[in-house]
Amino acid sequence: MSEKIDEVQVRKVAKLSRLDLTDTEIKEFTGQLEAILEYVDKMNQLDTEGVEPMAHCLPISNCLREDTVTDSLGADAILANAPQRDGDFFKVPRILDDNSGA
Amino acid sequence: MTDLDYQVIVGLEIHVQLCTKTKLFCGCALEFAAEPNSRVCPVCLGMPGVLPVMNRLAYEYSVLAALALNCQIAEFTKWDRKSYYYPDLPKNFQTSQYDLPLSYDGFIEIPLETGQSKRIRIIRCHLEEDAGKNLHTSGSHSQVDLNRTGTPLLEIVTEPDMNTAAEVKALAAELQRIVRYVGVSEADMQKGHMRFEPNINLAITKDGKAYRTPITEVKNLNSFRAVERSVEYEIQRQLDEFLEHGTTLEMGNKTTRGWDDDRQMTVLQREKEEAHDYRYFPEPDLLPVKMNETWLADIRSRMCELPLQKQQRFVQTYELSDYDAGVLTADRATAEFFDEAVKAGGSAKRVCNLLTQIGLKMANDKGVSLVDLGVSCEAVANLANMVDRGDVNASASTTIFEHMVTTGKAPAGLAEELNLVQKSDSSELEAIVKKILSDNAQAVEEAKSGSKKAKKAQGFLLGQVMQQTQGQANPRVVSQILGDLLRS
Structure with a gap:
């Protein structure tokens, strides 16, 4: 059985997801992910020839809402769970590499 | 002596903010300069368990803009999650479109200074959400305002069909005109309603050999002038770098540079090496949209002359x-x-x-x-x-x-x-002209003489009539009468 995922890949995915994992965790998750990927691999046994790729698991579409304003929560409620606030802003560690602004 | 020639190659990625009343996936109001975090709800805050629902008008506006850009409209479109790790989008992903955008294969005609137009191909237009705002003001911390989070943005991607800074500016201005005409965006640059990100490089021929300089993407352009200037700046910078260091496309990845408006130059932006590893995957919380002929005809009926x-x-x-x-x-x-x-x-x-x-x-x-x-x-x-x-x-x-x-x-x-009506009544004016002629015998003689002075004398007589009528005579009619009388 070939290896589906190795520790190097798990470390990379963890880094991309901003997760700081210990060596023990890396080992543990590598094993778990390996098992998951093997399970998913079973689906490759299915013959999907001529089956249209599925974009969504529900057979419905066009669930849209009208452009009508509803109440927002207000800054106090929004900030209630924030670890830190600065006036009505969230206060976060300074962003050095700022490529934000999707 | 070196033989050097180069062509500028620019493609644009443009974000246009749609002028809906509410956000893309929730009913929070879109309002410029509202109090921080006052237009936020659990959906745009990205709380666990919330379900986004697509704004119909945002989708229709996108289709209308895409039609104005001569795009094909997809019969089936869906949304995807794009990994994103900045606090201005707390879900940790941006809801965007990856493999099945709502429109594709269009073009925009841009007017050139010659009076001709040039066709720039459009690869795709898709609908996505904006992030909030990170503000860097207070020392070791940043402030985050999520009012803008979830604002509908139409992303437009062009082919690299522009070859001068002027063409890039022309496209920017023409796109602004189009989205305003069809009424899908206020397109106010100062409010960030339109954001242009040019991708620039050069195709250089030196001593018979062809080279390409590395592509740079320029961000933070908040005026048409900045768009144009940044392209001009990059052309020169890339040319200089090529000539000094021989840097070519093969040597490195695309880099991102930010426009510094005070210094009128682009500056390399710090970027994590994996920043472009977006790991898209289908958004399970949003349903796909299927377009049909009736709906498309309805949207098409809102089109105006462009x-x-x-x-x-x-x-x-x-x-x-x-x-x-x-x-x-x-x-x-x-x-x-x-x-x-x-x-x-x-x-x-x-x-x-x-x-x-x-x-x-x-x-x-x-x-x-x-x-x-x-x-x-x-x-x-x-x-x-x-x-x-x-x-x-x-x-x-x-x-x-x-x-x-x-x-x-x-x-x-x-x-x-206001007593501004000109006297054009011939008989009334003729009487006045006749009186002026009889009062100025010498000028009449000169005017009739055909000598050098004739024209000047005629001008003098016209002036006298205008003075007499307090400027209210129609000079064209007076000239006519004057000419007739002098010839008679």
């Missing part, structure tokens, strides 16, 4: 200069006002002059649009006819227009009231 078509029609039908047609079609309401005034019977050229030389100036001074001056297109048509008939002269038309704005009165009444 600005460049209007501009070209004004040149061809009304024989306006390309420049004047461009001024009149800069915004849709002005162009339609002009069209209506011409339909109301004003001559195109005169109406054009009245609007471009007086109306638009006044509107600009008052900080309003032309149509908000309170002057009807019929009134402008009437004024144009009065000038064309010689009832009033051009300088009087300015005064009358100004009074039309301040008083709302009709031009004919104002001309009377």
Whole structure:
């Protein structure tokens, strides 16, 4: 059985997801992910020839809402769970590499 | 001696903020400069368990804009999650579109300074959400305002078909005109409604060999001027870097540079090496949208005549200069006002002059649009006819227009009231001319002599008539009479 995922890949995915994992965790998750990927691999046994790729698991579409304003929560409620606030802003560690602004 | 030639290659990625009342996936109001975090709910805050629901109008606006950009509209479109790790989008992903965008394969015609136009191909337009705002003001921390989070953005990606900075600017301006015409965006650069990110590099031929410089993407461009200047700057910078270090495309990845408006230069942005590893996957919380013919026909019915078509029609039908047609079609309401005034019977050229030389100036001074001056297109048509008939002269038309704005009165009444009606009645004027001629025998002699002085003498006589009538005589009619009498 070939290896589906190795520790190097798990470390990379963890880094991309901003997760700081210990060596023990890396080992543990590598094993778990390996098992998951093997399970998913079973689906490759299915013959999907001529089956249209599925974009969504529900057979419905066009669930849209009208452009009508509803109440927002207000800054106090929004900030209630924030670890830190600065006036009505969230206060976060300074962003050095700022490529934000999707 | 080295033989050097190069071609500039620019493609654009553009984000246009759609002018819906609410956000893309929730009913929070879109409001510029609202109190921080006052337009936020659990959906745009990205709380666990919430379900986004697509704003119908945002989707329809996107389709309308895509149609205006000659795109194909997808029959089936879906949304995807794009990994994103900044606090201005707390879900840790941006809802965007990856493999099945709502439209693709379009083009935009951009007007060039020569009066010709150039076709720039559009790869795709898709609908996605904006992030909030990170503010770096307070020392070791940043402030986050999520009011903008979830704002609908239309992302437009062009082919790298632009070859000069001027073309890039022309595309930016034309796109602004188009989205405003079809009414899907206010497209205010200063409010960040339009964000342009050019991808720039050079195809260089040096001593018979071909090279390509590394592509740079420029961000943080908040004016048309900055868009143009940044491209000019990058062209020179890339050329210099190639000549000094021989840097080519193969040597490195695409880099991102930010425009520094104070220093008028681009600056390399710090970027994590894995920043572009977006790991898209289908958004399970949003349902796909299927377009059908009835719905598409309904959206298509909201299309208007597009600005460049209007501009070209004004040149061809009304024989306006390309420049004047461009001024009149800069915004849709002005162009339609002009069209209506011409339909109301004003001559195109005169109406054009009245609007471009007086109306638009006044509107600009008052900080309003032309149509908000309170002057009807019929009134402008009437004024144009009065000038064309010689009832009033051009300088009087300015005064009358100004009074039309301040008083709302009709031009004919104002001309009377302000004593600006020109005397064009031949018999009345003929009597005055005859009197002037009999009072100025010497000038008459000179005028009839055919000598060098003749023209000057005739001018003098005309001036005398104008003086006699306190400037109210129609000079064209007076000249005619004067000429006839001198020849007789």
